[in-house]
Structures are given as structure tokens and as C-alpha cells.
Amino acid sequence: MNAPRMVGFVLGGLVAVAALLAPLVLSGSQLTIYVLLGTAAMVTVGVSLLMGYAGQVSLGQAAFYAIGGYTAGLMGVHGLPTVAGLVCAPLVAGLLAALVGIPIMRLRGHYLAFATLAFQLILLSVVGQLEVLGGDIGLQGIPRLGIGSAQLSNTQSYAWLTWAATALVLLIARNVITSRAGRGLRALATSEIAAESSGVPVARYKLAVFALSAAFAGLAGGIYAFFLGYIAPGSFPVLLSFEFVVMAVVGGLGTIWGPVVGAAVITVLVQVLNSLGTEPGMPPYASSVFSYAVYALLLVLTLLFLPRGLLPTATEWVRRALRGREPPAAGDRPAAAVPTGDASGSPAR
Amino acid sequence: MSAFLTYLITGLALGCSFALVASGFVAIHRVTGVVNFAQGTFAVVAGLMAGSLLGRGLPHGLAEILAILLAGAVGLVVGVIAIGKRGTPPLASLVITLGLGILAYAVEIIIWGDQPISFQMVPGSVDIAGAPILRQYLVVIAVALVTFAGLGLFFGRSYLGKALTACASNPYAARLAGINVMRMGLLAFALGGLLGGLAGVLVTPLQPVAFDSDVALATNGFAAAIFGGLNRPGLALVGGLVLGVAEAFVAGYLSGSYQTEVALALMLAIMIWRASRRVSVAEEPA
Numbered sequence: 001m002n003a004p005r006m007v008g009f010v011l012g013g014l015v016a017v018a019a020l021l022a023p024l025v026l027s028g029s030q031l032t033i034y035v036l037l038g039t040a041a042m043v044t045v046g047v048s049l050l051m052g053y054a055g056q057v058s059l060g061q062a063a064f065y066a067i068g069g070y071t072a073g074l075m076g077v078h079g080l081p082t083v084a085g086l087v088c089a090p091l092v093a094g095l096l097a098a099l100v101g102i103p104i105m106r107l108r109g110h111y112l113a114f115a116t117l118a119f120q121l122i123l124l125s126v127v128g129q130l131e132v133l134g135g136d137i138g139l140q141g142i143p144r145l146g147i148g149s150a151q152l153s154n155t156q157s158y159a160w161l162t163w164a165a166t167a168l169v170l171l172i173a174r175n176v177i178t179s180r181a182g183r184g185l186r187a188l189a190t191s192e193i194a195a196e197s198s199g200v201p202v203a204r205y206k207l208a209v210f211a212l213s214a215a216f217a218g219l220a221g222g223i224y225a226f227f228l229g230y231i232a233p234g235s236f237p238v239l240l241s242f243e244f245v246v247m248a249v250v251g252g253l254g255t256i257w258g259p260v261v262g263a264a265v266i267t268v269l270v271q272v273l274n275s276l277g278t279e280p281g282m283p284p285y286a287s288s289v290f291s292y293a294v295y296a297l298l299l300v301l302t303l304l305f306l307p308r309g310l311l312p313t314a315t316e317w318v319r320r321a322l323r324g325r326e327p328p329a330a331g332d333r334p335a336a337a338v339p340t341g342d343a344s345g346s347p348a349r
Numbered sequence: 350m351s352a353f354l355t356y357l358i359t360g361l362a363l364g365c366s367f368a369l370v371a372s373g374f375v376a377i378h379r380v381t382g383v384v385n386f387a388q389g390t391f392a393v394v395a396g397l398m399a400g401s402l403l404g405r406g407l408p409h410g411l412a413e414i415l416a417i418l419l420a421g422a423v424g425l426v427v428g429v430i431a432i433g434k435r436g437t438p439p440l441a442s443l444v445i446t447l448g449l450g451i452l453a454y455a456v457e458i459i460i461w462g463d464q465p466i467s468f469q470m471v472p473g474s475v476d477i478a479g480a481p482i483l484r485q486y487l488v489v490i491a492v493a494l495v496t497f498a499g500l501g502l503f504f505g506r507s508y509l510g511k512a513l514t515a516c517a518s519n520p521y522a523a524r525l526a527g528i529n530v531m532r533m534g535l536l537a538f539a540l541g542g543l544l545g546g547l548a549g550v551l552v553t554p555l556q557p558v559a560f561d562s563d564v565a566l567a568t569n570g571f572a573a574a575i576f577g578g579l580n581r582p583g584l585a586l587v588g589g590l591v592l593g594v595a596e597a598f599v600a601g602y603l604s605g606s607y608q609t610e611v612a613l614a615l616m617l618a619i620m621i622w623r624a625s626r627r628v629s630v631a632e633e634p635a
Contacts, residue, residue, distance in 0.1 A: 104617070104621065107620055109440060111575070114571055115620060115621075121609060122609075122613050238564055285459070289454075292454040292455040296451040296454075296455065297448075297452065300430065300449060303441050303448070304445070
């Protein structure tokens, strides 16, 4: 293990331990932000896998977040064991993604982006009309997560649950990327034809990573539903899907920790500006204006000036600072922010 | 029968407005290869601007033209940011336009507030074969037809239009022929802005426009544009009309709440159908 990797390893461990201990000192509302940050990070890891490794853009990831939330919520409301709900949330989301993915993963580039967006709009509209799912009013009175009579009742325990789930998601993502399948994914992001001819089952891998990213979103949605106890179609707007993309791009696509950095930076920044926007003397629209501006400016500036994202750029600086003694590690160069492979979508005229 | 005619003409007018948004997508994609997610924003900006100018007492005509010009300027700004930096891949440009669409939310809320705005352009209705039709619908249809005829002439007959098309089909060869590809791209964005603005000005009297109306406008416009593979204005018009009429009939005979699903499902079906027809070798970018 060379020096920069060692630094990364130690830093990652420190962040993990700090995040594990943080719920002990955070206040109630800060814990809520912690949970929301964690769930956003889980979804974003999936988006980053999809965009950075498989070269596919999804603008409808909040749909799978919603599916997870509704699965867990519906099972909870009908008196089924809540743990079963939490387990089913990612499974149902992943399964539905696999089904939907069979036709739509044949699309690429901007066609896929619009198709996923359309999928979310259809889903929201359907959910809003289904009485079983509470229609536009949503599902209320979702019970707390627990086994038998032991319940996770305080916010702190949800923070730890989120920590554990995020760790699980990161571990799975890491193992997928370093496996043979992960190399196949990176290959198909660069050129599907080259990958196909080298024996990578392109269609199957794309579908699998789409389903996996949906499962991550579903797990996050399940936790979200049990944590808040209330979900409605309005909890999962299209803008939420865009936010996940922003977090993934800002943090750095094609890295494991990038999505966590992106989710953390954006969630904290939006919260700070939110409290600034609700100060007395601010116009009533200030906080929504601030959050739109933060998302938009971070996204545009990152894409133009740090196309690889915050984390890879920062790592590069550290690497440069430590270099001189050893050559740079060539093995794990992260991909460019938005893969150029399928960029033009369809030059077929 | 008169209900049928009302739905048909309403649908055609709706379709024409989709087609105008679609023509903006086409103008930009044709030349730059970028799908502009801020296309709905242009329409929203023009609609809001026209509303507030008319509110200040500007006469009809002038207010609308100023609003459309503003949308054109916004289009140019979006273009400069999205493609102005050399070597930005088209998919990155797409995400940038998405970001600019969100940034526009912030600006629009500051200037116009977050409530929907509407205004009257051509009030009243006329009877056509016993069916009452809002005059505004007829205006939308007429303007759309004139615009599409103009676009056809522009791309097919004028030197500038041919230069724009050349950039789309082979940027390298276009550069060799002395065409400034970057300038043409920016021109396309400005044109897309004007077309989007035109759509916005025409639609606002029919359905109030708020800062977040852009998603609905853009998805419908995109759905119409993919009929022609995002490259052919004529097919985008056909796409818009089919979509508009389908939506109007679904809303009229079934239920208004299924309108969006129908449009989106139709769009998905067409995209998947087109994808299955394409020769996969031709897709790999050079």
C-alpha cells in the first residue's frame, strides 16, 4: 500500500468512526439532518455507480426512493413486521427497476435520461390516484421500526441505522467495483461495442447495475418512511432526482466516497442557507431561492471547472503533495465526471 | 359531433404549442448535439415576462415581442455556459442545461414570485360547425404553422440555415469549409430560446404559467421532438399534433387525470421502438 492510498484509508476510517460517534453529540434537529444526509448518500452511491461506472444517466432515481418508501410504509401500515418491510423495500425497488429496465435500458444518453424522468412522472401520477396508497394525501401513521415490542423510538437510533445502512451500501458498491463485473462496467462506459466484443455481457450488466442502484434507493426510501412515519407523492418530486444527480456529480463520479462527500457538502450547505433564509427580515421565498441556487451553481461550476468532482480533485492534490518519492497509482484513476462514451446518445440520423 | 370537433381543435392547438417547444429542442440538438433541458425555461421566462409587461400597460404585440426577445437572450446565455467552454461533452452540456433550468427557478421566483401568471391575448370564442372554439387556439395554430413554414425555408433554403445543418452533420468538415461551429451553436441556442419564448407567450393565455411549469412543457416538447429523432422540425410538428390530439381526446372522453400518463407512455413507446430499429454500429461516437 503506497502513501496516498494509506492516507485515503486512514481518512475513510476516521470519517466512518466520526460519523458513528456523531449521533451522541448531535441535537434533535441535527440528527434529522444526519438521517436525511445518510439516505441521500445511499441513493447517490447508486446514481454514481450508474453514471460513473456504467455511463448511464438516471433522472428518475427518486422514483425508486419512493418505491422503497411506499413498500416499507404499506407493509408497516398493514401490520406486517416492520423489519420485513425494511428488507422488502430494496428488493421491490430493485425488482421493479429490473422489469422497467428491460425496455428502457436499451436507450442511452439523453433518451435514457428522459425515459427515467418520464417513469418517475408516471409513477407519481399513478400513486397519486391509487386509494390503496393513500392517493395524493399519502400514507400516514407508518409505525416505528422494531422487532416485536422493541422499537427504534428515538432519533439517535435511526441515525445509527442510517450509518449501518450507508456502510452496507458502500461496502456492496466497493465489492462490485473491484470485482470482475466492475471492470466490465468500466469497460462498457467507455465503449459498449469494445466491451461487448471483449466478452462483457453489456445488456445484462447495465440492467444489473440499474437494479442495484434502485435497490440502494429503495433501502434509503424504507428508512425514510419509518423515520418520518408519513410519505406522499409530494415527498418525491422530480427535483429530488435532480438533487441526487447534483450530489453525485459534485462529489465525483466513479468513486466510492465521492457520493458521500457530495451528499454531505450539499445537504449541509442547503441547511445552513435554509436557516439563513428563515432569519427575520428575509423575504418568504429566500430559502427556496437559496436551495435552487446552491444546486444549480454547484452543478454547473463543478461540471465546467472540476469535471471530475470534488473528491477526485482533492485526492489529486494530496497525491501531488505526497509525490516525488513514488510514481502515481495508476490502478484506480476515477472516470471523468460525465462519461464521454455514450455522450451523443444517438448520432444515428 | 360538436364535442368531437372541440376536442380535435383543442388538441391541434395543444399539439402546436408542444411542437413549438419541440422545434426549439430540434434547432439546438440539430446543430450542437446537445439536448437542452432548459427548453421549458425559455417558454416560462417569456410567459412570465409578457404577463408582467402587459400588467405595466405595454400594448399587445410589443410586450409579446419583448418577451420573446428576452427568451432568445436567455437562450444565448444558456448556450454560452453549456457549450462555450471547448471540449465539454454533450452529456455534460445536458446536465449543465439542467442545472441552469434550476438556477432559473431562483431568478424567476425573485423577479416574478412563485404564483402562476396568466394574461389575455385574444379573448372570446368563435363557433366552428356548432363547436365553440377559443380564438386563442386558432391563433396558436396559425402562428405555429407560419413558424414551421419559416423554419423549413430557413434550414432548407437559406445559406445560414444550411451552415447550421452542416455543423450538425459533420462539425469537422464544417470547420474546414470555413464555418465557425461555435458561433453557429450559440446561434442555435438563441434560435431555440426565441422558439421556446414564442411557445410560452402563446400558451400562457391558455394555462397559467409558474416558475416550475417548465418540466411539463419540456417533457411534452421532448416527446414531440423525438418523433423526428430530435433532428427534423417537420416530424416534430407531426409528433406534437399527434400528442396534442391524443391528450385532448383522453382528457375529453376518459379523464383529465390520465393526460400526462398517456403522453409520457407514448413517448417511452416511441423511444423504445426507435431504439430497437437503430443499427447499433452507427451509434458509437467517433
